Amino acid sequence: MKTNIQYVVGYYGENFDDLKNLHANSQMASEKNSLEYAIGHAKEPTLIGQSIEFALSDNVRNCDQLYILSELAATSPEGLNAIWEMISNRIEFLKENYGGQFQLSSFFKGVLGQFSDEESIAKVEDFFVKNPVENSKMAISQGLEKAKLKVQWYQRDLDDIKNFFQ
Numbered sequence: 001m002k003t004n005i006q007y008v009v010g011y012y013g014e015n016f017d018d019l020k021n022l023h024a025n026s027q028m029a030s031e032k033n034s035l036e037y038a039i040g041h042a043k044e045p046t047l048i049g050q051s052i053e054f055a056l057s058d059n060v061r062n063c064d065q066l067y068i069l070s071e072l073a074a075t076s077p078e079g080l081n082a083i084w085e086m087i088s089n090r091i092e093f094l095k096e097n098y099g100g101q102f103q104l105s106s107f108f109k110g111v112l113g114q115f116s117d118e119e120s121i122a123k124v125e126d127f128f129v130k131n132p133v134e135n136s137k138m139a140i141s142q143g144l145e146k147a148k149l150k151v152q153w154y155q156r157d158l159d160d161i162k163n164f165f166q
Helices: 002-012 016-025 029-039 045-055 062-075 077-089 091-098 102-112 118-130 134-164
Strands: none
Touching: 016 029, 016 045, 029 045, 029 062, 045 062, 045 077, 062 077, 062 091, 062 102, 077 091, 077 102, 077 118, 091 102, 102 134, 118 134
16 A cells, blocks of 8 residues: 555655655655655656656666666656657767666666657657667667557547447
């Protein structure tokens, strides 16, 4: 129950600083992880920005930073757009700090699979052609494939879904 309440606080932003204070004062890694995921549920643009800043700060262990960013991308379209902007503006930072870890590949695969429109997918493909990440090529390809399949599914079944709910 406690975790669900933390997620709601993260999502709606009320007492958002309290989540960060609880994180700073927690001694248990599992509690910190739960709070990090809650912080990753932000949906307001200002809070999303604060969450990204927090995730990349020294307050979060390096091995946990990308989990917060992944959570932001998965929680809302605003979060996904903010994370994509961060990726495209800080790709060298990401490669330097996480490039030798499987974690970066997993991050790319998860984030890129969240896209659901052809324009965004084309933009992402173009970006990675110009800015390759050698050890994440397969994960990037898999994430984009998931996004493309989602677009095809929407195109194929959207009318049926709309009819079902009418």
